[in-house]
Amino acid sequence: MGGNSGFGEVLKALERGSADAEGLAADLAAHPELGFREERTAALLEKALRDTGARVRTGIARTGIRADLGPPDAPGIFLIADLDAILTSGAAGGVAHSCGHHAQMAVMLAVFRALAEAGVPEREKARLVFLGTPAEEFLEMEYRLSLRAEGKVRFLSGKQEMIRLGVLDDATVALKYHSMSDSPERVATVNGTLNGFLAKRATFLGRSAHAGAWPEKGINALNAASLALLAIHAQRETFRDDDHIRVHPVMKTGGTTVNTVPDTAVLETYVRGASWPAIRDADAKVDRALAAGAVALGASVRIDNSPGYMPFRPDPALGEVLGAAARTVLAEKDIDFRDRSFASDDIGDVAALVPTCQLGYAGFSGTIHASDFRVSDPVRAFREPARILAAAAFELARDGAAKARELRRGFKPEFTKEEYLRSLEELFASRTLSWAVDGER
Template sequence: MLAAIDRQAGRIAALSEAILRDPETGFREVRTAARVEAELRAMGLRPETELAITGVRARLRGRCPGPTVAIIGELDALAVPDHPFAGAATGAAHACGHNAQVAAMIGAGLGLAEVMGDLDGDVVLFAVPAEETIEVGWRLEQRAAGRLEFIIGKPELIRLGAFDDVDLAITSHATVSTPDGPSIEVLGGAGASANGAVTKHVVFRGRAAHSGHEPWAGVDAQKALTVATVAIDAQRETFRDADHVRVHYTISAGGNAISSVPAEARLEIMVRAATVDGLRDASGKVDRALRAGAQALGASVEITTAAGYFPLEADPGGAELAAAAARAAVGAGQVRVHEITGHSGVSTDVADLARVMPVLSVLSGGATPGYGPHSSGFYIADSDRGVIAPAKAMALLTVELLRDGAARARALTAARPRMSRDEYVATRRSLEGAETYPSAPSAPPAGGGAARSRAVAASSTVPVAGSRTTP
């Protein structure tokens, strides 16, 4: 099996390089998905396509029915315009190494195809879209058009039932590299955890006016946004330390001309926390701050909250299995087990998948030394460590799970209760919402500046029919 991966190493590395040089962001990975489909067809498989818009999967069948293990590769890139391999037109770039994940998934499949007749269960090779939470406004437009409900890939695939026939999943991910670092790193420690998140798309609406002639006739949406962000910052000491709350945002629009009072301003916000209850609390406080900004300036604010990621809880026993498989694949000297008992502030939709099934992960080396994921210099520079090594590790881990009657796979699936798909979807929906506060200001009246100012103040509390208003 490992020899088969070695024989195909050039093909696997070339796929990683091709995807690196042709990046696409989430739910738009059309060319990347086509490359995956072509590779799966070349293996003699019959892939399913257009799952959650761009997802692709195919099944390798074992010698008898049993648990199904999915090997995951993530299709999407980030938006990092100053990355050396950024798309000229889009600014998209594989600054998180997802190109290597996809190639490693294919590599693992090429190796496993040689031994499926000895395994007591099936393998699904699954290329999934949109792990990164970016371009939130565009994704909400896709939701409004009925193309998706959840704005991140694995949650949407769970909702659609695309994981209903899968019992366990295996993922890989690139990590920070050093020239003499290991090829594979496994995160151990039963207490390891990571933040969940919700994402907010926020639009402040005011009224345009000549900023020099009569600014009092306008309602400044950008200043409402500014007040709101100050109010968010003022909330920071109210968050419990145990909730590990992080709030960060980007201003995506803030007016069109300095000679006109800005009538619209936009924010995208990510609120992270260690628990679902912590997410609810922090999200509510951020909403309160956004309303305060609108109220202070007499503007209105539209807040759309979309669930991002569930908090991550590590699977007991998974790290030991992954480490053993990695040592067998690349040698003990090339594997490091990083014991973690604390909490990480990062988020991933692997945590969502872990709510419905066990997930085992390996981290790979091979990235540019000195750069962290999501930075302008991060990409997979060494395909042996960043692509071939995780392909071998995931293939051997799959064999370990599915050999001897799939005893290890069955033990992991029975280790702790999981959410059903319906429970997961209901909980996720409970974190979402939309509101307008308090209402859009009415048009200014004719007459002098004083009359206009009085009318603006009065109109800021008049609700619009059909809108949701919040006291």
């Protein structure tokens, strides 16, 4: 692959840009921003992207950014990078790039710049698109639901919004990079899959009363929620290994004062799984468990669902291109082609509509989503993945993006865009189940 005419220029450009890329990553890491608030991050990227001569659009899905190079009607090779940081306990200010999105942005930008400097889009008649996507981490739900209520977004993640806004309508293929913790077994993953999920909030409503004098006049919402948690745990033996179900509730509220029977308790959870039938099956069991807690105490429970992300299924044919590129840098034994992660990412939503593949790459120590997650080896974290992704993008772009067009022809999307948007909208659902014994609700 490296022998193809023109790729040598790309490699030289990558080499020239590598100090810049690491500097940008350090700057981004020092100024992490949460989802739909990545203003400074987007401004930094905008400046670098404008310097390449690309056609740049900003403010997409609030803070998202897109840059295009090459003939406007040529097939589009999308390089996708997440803009947002994550709430991280123990980090300064409680926010950090503990998911490595700073490295993701730096690597994807380095690839875009190197292909631009080598003149690849114009010469090969392929369109190269850098897409900076907001709000991948699914958090600050109250803020995001308020944006939805105000009509500022319709969906709660950046890629979902961008799909709705038509930003991916002209994507022929999409590539992504994600950092990983170092491990003795592998350096890279290609064709890794991810779980999808549904997000769920359950509000138990009872009745307050003096906890010492008249507890019999109260309805204890904390006890209802506690029983619901046990009932959820009792479902676990029914979850099939192949479905990769993860149900991991937290209690957000369980009463305010010890002297009063709690009248409100709130549980939140995701229901994750490898497929929608599996997620729906587990979700029905979780709802039954929530209801059981309310029934036992004569309380009521309001269940609010929000769509999380689609299970991520990479395109295997695109995985072959990415795998071939990875073999130019790594030995076969260092590349894991079978990774099945139980985490989730809205790249799953993109992959349901566009042939997509992700390169996972080590070069980080500590634990992802924890405050100790940091670059352990800059060559691994930045230079090697940039080289691999540049080689893959180059291969896809050659000869009028012949390979990208071929992959697109062989791809069967899971949904049409309209079906996707409808199914996402349907996942926003609320209902209240009431078993109050006193006729008050």
